[in-house]
Amino acid sequence: MISLTDQGFDPGPLLSGFCRGRAETGAVASFTGLARAEGGETKILELEAYPGFTEAQIGAFAETARTRFDLQDLMIVHRIGQIAPGEPIVFVATAASHRRAAFEACDYLMDYLKSRAPFWKKEHGPDGARWVEPRAEDHEDIARWA
Amino acid sequence: MISLTDQGFDPGPLLSGFCRGRAETGAVASFTGLARAEGGETKILELEAYPGFTEAQIGAFAETARTRFDLQDLMIVHRIGQIAPGEPIVFVATAASHRRAAFEACDYLMDYLKSRAPFWKKEHGPDGARWVEPRAEDHEDIARWA
Amino acid sequence: MARILLFGRLSDIAGWREKTLEPAPARLSDLRALLAADDAALGEALAAPGVQVALDQVLVRDDAALSPRSEVAFLPPMSGG
Amino acid sequence: MARILLFGRLSDIAGWREKTLEPAPARLSDLRALLAADDAALGEALAAPGVQVALDQVLVRDDAALSPRSEVAFLPPMSGG
Numbered sequence: 001m002i003s004l005t006d007q008g009f010d011p012g013p014l015l016s017g018f019c020r021g022r023a024e025t026g027a028v029a030s031f032t033g034l035a036r037a038e039g040g041e042t043k044i045l046e047l048e049a050y051p052g053f054t055e056a057q058i059g060a061f062a063e064t065a066r067t068r069f070d071l072q073d074l075m076i077v078h079r080i081g082q083i084a085p086g087e088p089i090v091f092v093a094t095a096a097s098h099r100r101a102a103f104e105a106c107d108y109l110m111d112y113l114k115s116r117a118p119f120w121k122k123e124h125g126p127d128g129a130r131w132v133e134p135r136a137e138d139h140e141d142i143a144r145w146a
Numbered sequence: 147m148i149s150l151t152d153q154g155f156d157p158g159p160l161l162s163g164f165c166r167g168r169a170e171t172g173a174v175a176s177f178t179g180l181a182r183a184e185g186g187e188t189k190i191l192e193l194e195a196y197p198g199f200t201e202a203q204i205g206a207f208a209e210t211a212r213t214r215f216d217l218q219d220l221m222i223v224h225r226i227g228q229i230a231p232g233e234p235i236v237f238v239a240t241a242a243s244h245r246r247a248a249f250e251a252c253d254y255l256m257d258y259l260k261s262r263a264p265f266w267k268k269e270h271g272p273d274g275a276r277w278v279e280p281r282a283e284d285h286e287d288i289a290r291w292a
Numbered sequence: 293m294a295r296i297l298l299f300g301r302l303s304d305i306a307g308w309r310e311k312t313l314e315p316a317p318a319r320l321s322d323l324r325a326l327l328a329a330d331d332a333a334l335g336e337a338l339a340a341p342g343v344q345v346a347l348d349q350v351l352v353r354d355d356a357a358l359s360p361r362s363e364v365a366f367l368p369p370m371s372g373g
Numbered sequence: 374m375a376r377i378l379l380f381g382r383l384s385d386i387a388g389w390r391e392k393t394l395e396p397a398p399a400r401l402s403d404l405r406a407l408l409a410a411d412d413a414a415l416g417e418a419l420a421a422p423g424v425q426v427a428l429d430q431v432l433v434r435d436d437a438a439l440s441p442r443s444e445v446a447f448l449p450p451m452s453g454g
Contacts, residue, residue: 012162015178019157023183023232029252030161030176031245033373037169047373048299050365053349078373086169090373099177099256100287106175107249114245114372120300121371131301132371141246179454193454194380196446199430224454236454260453266381267452277382278452 002059004049006081011091018075018093025072027102030093031110037085044124045083054118061112069105071096076109080119111141148205150195152227157237164221164239171218175248176239177256183231190270191229200264207258215251217242222255226265257287294358296323297365302343306334316362320345321355323364342369375439377404378446383424387415397443401426402436404445423450 011032019028035045062074073095083089092109096102115138122129157178165174181191208220219241229235238255242248261284268275294316303309317323328335337343345352346365358364375397384390398404409416418424426433427446439445 010162011165011174012158012160014158015161015176016156016158019178019180019234021232022180024185025180025232026182028157028178028180030178031249032161032165032174032176033245034165034168034171034174036172036243039170050297050299050346050349050367053346053365056349086167086171088165097182099179099253099260103177103249103253103256107245110245110249112372116370117372118367118370119373120368121373122300131304131368133369138372196378196380196427196430196448199427199446202430258453262451263453264448264451265454266449267454268381277385277449279450284453 002055002062002076004051004055004078004080006079008087009077009079009091011088014075014077014091015093018073018095022072022095024097025095026097027099028093028095029099029102029106030091031106032088033090033110033114035083035085035087035089038125040126042085042123042125045089046122046124046129047078047080047083047089048120048122049078049080050118057118058113061117062109065094065105065109065112069094069096069101069108071101071105074105074109076113078113078117078119082124108145111138111145114138115142148201148208148222150197150201150224150226152225154233155223155225155237157234160221160223160237161239164219164241168218168241170243171241172243173245173248174239174241175245175252176237177252178234179236179256179260181229181231181233181235184271186272188231188269188271191235192268192270192275193224193226193229193235194266194268195224195226196264203264204259207263208255211240211251211255211258215240215242215247215254217247217251220251220255222259224259224263224265254291257284257291260284261288293361294323295361295363296327297363299365300368300371302334302337302366302368305337306331316358316360319355319357320347320352320364323358337368338366343367374442375404376442376444377408378444380446381449381452383415383418383447383449386418387412397439397441400436400438401428401433401445404439418449419447424448 075093094105121132240251267278
């Protein structure tokens, strides 16, 4: 399940639902990305998506993860719009027979979502707003999987 | 927070509570281990702990993870007693500024919990019960961090 | 009636996020020329390296024919979430 | 009164999980001898490689003096959870 939401969400009920009824799963890894205040430097984060296109691109990438790590299931929920510090931005969960695959797939999906997924990010801080391009670190993260 | 419980638990509310009020965290990784039915081979898993000793040993290891990965926080909840297929056995959550540290610390804690933590595991299957010793794979997992 | 969408910093530069053109230009290159004639700064920004184009939600690398109901989106470098 | 605890397969072998001894043996080696005299199979299992001993919840490698209220736990190889 891949979805975008402009409403705040709580990762807990998503994890509960994802873990339910899995007598043959064994391993569920999850990642929750939270907006950081950066000591007051960032007041509001704004994420823009291209509805339809963004989900489709993420979905196509998720299929590569499902195959590569032999996942039983995965879930991606991504916040868009204006996000305050401490609020969840993204939740990813992966289900596999064994924990190595679940961890690696979750890590892989996050590297993609943080570096190449079709979002445009604006930070509103004390000195105004600025568009953010991916950091060199994000490109290095995704390059690990080549 | 490190705790053992002989009652079934839901990982969702644990994750919700762990993520709350974290304006400077950024990254929360979690892992939920579920009991596997193994296609009917395992009916019930039974985990024995040494109350007090088990928490203390896990706590000492958790401190090494906290330092090694510069964690802001961590949570470990481990089920003991009889566990049916599909039920959560273990929940680990880690909080850090950046996702690499959160993922690695969660992975590291799980490798320890699955191979060296003071639990004794009995599998009750169709052919009776047997005590389980750690698998070679678990020893290899923990050896990665040396 | 073609639908034109701008994302990220492109909509800040243009001052709009979405517009419709009637009639639709015949080709993507005609659309680029039309937008650049209206707003030189936008024309330059759309031609900058790293700006991708999605035609009916599919990325296209080169020039392409537009249909009367095409949706054309200009996508600056994606930042991830 | 010393408290003796057996874990994992050790309690299956012994048929008990916990017992108290009054008076407490003076040393861990005395306790081992006492348990082995009572139950040779258990004595052998306790001496097997990989079986660790915790005295008052702290692992001890060698022989050690017991106090009258010591808690001694015999721990077979830990399997993880």
